Amino acid sequence: MGTAAATPGGATRRPRADAERNRQRIVAAALDVLLEHGPDAPLDEIARRAGVGNATVYRHFPDRPALIRNVLIAVMDETAGFAEEALAEEPDAAQALRRFVHQAAASRLGATAAALKPWFDKDAPDYVAAREHLNSAVQALVERGQDSGGLRPDIAVSDVIVILSQLTRPLPGTDCPLTDRFVHRFLDVLLDGLCTPNPSPLSGEPISFEALRLRCEPGGDEA
Amino acid sequence: MGTAAATPGGATRRPRADAERNRQRIVAAALDVLLEHGPDAPLDEIARRAGVGNATVYRHFPDRPALIRNVLIAVMDETAGFAEEALAEEPDAAQALRRFVHQAAASRLGATAAALKPWFDKDAPDYVAAREHLNSAVQALVERGQDSGGLRPDIAVSDVIVILSQLTRPLPGTDCPLTDRFVHRFLDVLLDGLCTPNPSPLSGEPISFEALRLRCEPGGDEA
Numbered sequence: 099m100g101t102a103a104a105t106p107g108g109a110t111r112r113p114r115a116d117a118e119r120n121r122q123r124i125v126a127a128a129l130d131v132l133l134e135h136g137p138d139a140p141l142d143e144i145a146r147r148a149g150v151g152n153a154t155v156y157r158h159f160p161d162r163p164a165l166i167r168n169v170l171i172a173v174m175d176e177t178a179g180f181a182e183e184a185l186a187e188e189p190d191a192a193q194a195l196r197r198f199v200h201q202a203a204a205s206r207l208g209a210t211a212a213a214l215k216p217w218f219d220k221d222a223p224d225y226v227a228a229r230e231h232l233n234s235a236v237q238a239l240v241e242r243g244q245d246s247g248g249l250r251p252d253i254a255v256s257d258v259i260v261i262l263s264q265l266t267r268p269l270p271g272t273d274c275p276l277t278d279r280f281v282h283r284f285l286d287v288l289l290d291g292l293c294t295p296n297p298s299p300l301s302g303e304p305i306s307f308e309a310l311r312l313r314c315e316p317g318g319d320e321a
Numbered sequence: 322m323g324t325a326a327a328t329p330g331g332a333t334r335r336p337r338a339d340a341e342r343n344r345q346r347i348v349a350a351a352l353d354v355l356l357e358h359g360p361d362a363p364l365d366e367i368a369r370r371a372g373v374g375n376a377t378v379y380r381h382f383p384d385r386p387a388l389i390r391n392v393l394i395a396v397m398d399e400t401a402g403f404a405e406e407a408l409a410e411e412p413d414a415a416q417a418l419r420r421f422v423h424q425a426a427a428s429r430l431g432a433t434a435a436a437l438k439p440w441f442d443k444d445a446p447d448y449v450a451a452r453e454h455l456n457s458a459v460q461a462l463v464e465r466g467q468d469s470g471g472l473r474p475d476i477a478v479s480d481v482i483v484i485l486s487q488l489t490r491p492l493p494g495t496d497c498p499l500t501d502r503f504v505h506r507f508l509d510v511l512l513d514g515l516c517t518p519n520p521s522p523l524s525g526e527p528i529s530f531e532a533l534r535l536r537c538e539p540g541g542d543e544a
Contacts (some may be wrong), residue, residue, distance in 0.1 A: 215398075253510070261507050265487055269533070282524035284484050287476070290521055291514025298513055301423075301505035310492070 121158050123148040125172045128165055133209055137166060137217045163218040170218075171228040173210045177202050178228075181235035186243065192293050193249035195239055197287050199262060203278075208266030233259070233307060243293075250297040254304030261288060322491055344381045346371040356432055360389060360440045365381045386441040393441075394451040396433045400425050401451075404458035408465065415471035415516050418462055422485060422508050426501075431489030456482070456530060466516075473520040477527030484511060 127148035132138045141162070145152045159165035180201040188194035218225070236255050243249030265284045268277050350371035354362045364385070368375045382388035403424040411417035441448070459478050466472030488507045491500050 101348070105417075136448075250513075251422060257506060257510070260492070260503065261488070261510065264490060264507070265484070267487060267490070269483070269487075279482070279525050280483065280528045283527070284487070286521055286523045287473075287480070287484065287514040288510065289514070290473075290517045290519075291510040291512070294513045294517050296518075298509055298514075300509045304501050304506070305503045 117158075120148070120150055120154055122172075124150060124155055124158055124165075127170055128169045129173065129206070129210065132166065132169060133148070133206070133213055137162075137214065140157045141165075160217070166214050167218040167222055167225055170210055170214045171224055173205055173207055174228040174232045176205050177205045178232040178235040180205065181232075181239050185235075185239050189249075191239075191246035195243050195249060196289050198236075198239055199289060200282055202303055203266045203281050203285060206266070209268050210264040211263055212267050228309070248293055250294060252294060252300050253292060253295060256307050256310070257304050260305070260310075325348070340381075343373055343377055345395075347378055347388075348392055350475050351392045352396065352429070352433065354427070355389065355514060356391060356436055360385075360437065364388075371510055378493050384452055389437050390441040390445055390448055393433055393437045394447055395449040396401065396428055397455045400428045400430050401455040401458040404455075404462050408458075408462050413471075414462075414466045414469035418472060418515070419512050421459075421462055422512060423505055425485055426489045426504050426508060429489070431486040434486055435490050452530070471516055473515060473517065475520060475523050476515060479530050479533070480527050481515070483528070483533075 124144065128139075130146045131147060135143070141152060141155055143150055144165075145155045148155070155165070159168060172298045181198050184194040184198040184201070188197055204211050220226075233255060236259055240249060240253070240255045244253075262285075265288060268282055347367065351362075351367045354367045355371060358366070364375060364378055367459050368378045371378070374472075378388070382391060404421045407417040407421040407424070411420055443449075455476060459482055463472060463476070463478045463481055467476075469476050483510075488511060
């Protein structure tokens, strides 16, 4: 691991682990730069912060939509990982949900989805897989919470993910440096609402992700 | 009301009530058009939907930021009015809060603030007055809720307004026609969290509007 091997042609071949490390550094740098500067952020700046050359960025991500998509996928996978860890490590179902919700705020899912989702094809197989991964990880948390009686039975996994994304979005129009100071308060209120022993009836029906995808994403079926 | 009076020069002078009606039609049309097309929406389209000429738009609003600011002010005033009505008409404090929260979603405060707030001067006296009007109307609801024991004591009026704005924002990147179908579910969960008899400790401190204004709005002091 980490050593370079000579190819028959004499060039230096980077082992897969190095390539993967570069890829992760590009994605991490791109997350920061895209959230700061928006989807048109200069790729030069992303390469610079990742400590790689522009050519390395292009080798991993053939175009801007592919890079943007992979940044959101990384955040979704991280968020799914938080759900899986909380489920595995917290014996109490309500505490597992609480831990997940607060960690998900740190993964910047709300900010990233808001900033990046309009800028790539939502039918790309890797994005579809990441969405299913996140949904099933949160579904497992929600099911355990509802089975234990700690989580209100009338809430759907789509409700949890969409509320969480909305509450953790940056405030309108700015990079507000204070968002982190109050977002966890909001999540505490949300958790009290999700885990109340006396839930009020909920208005309407939970929305399915399929309906959201078809009707609420650019290029979706507006019918 | 509604009749035109001849001026000494022979021109027709519109009475103030007509002017006010035109102004309201322009603001209502601008709200729809700005939310559909963003802050660069064509003024022609706004005038057309309001059923007035472009000159009438310019007579009421000398420039685009003034129009945008007045659209948000109208939404804030409408939202403040919902809070005042709920306080006056609902004998039960928790029910007053519930009614206000669901009505506020209909006023599109979250969508409007998100779309329009970055595009005008937040020190304009009429905007400052509208903000204070909204804050004090919600403050009265929150205080009555807390005095009655129905609303958790550790929540601040700024928390309520910011959570409400965040939960009622359109989903990222789209005009999602389904938002109205699930936003009231989210608000029901929020209300259960706000009115729980057994509140969990809230993380952090409530943020003051003054801090938000100074540090989180374009042109604010970033220090």
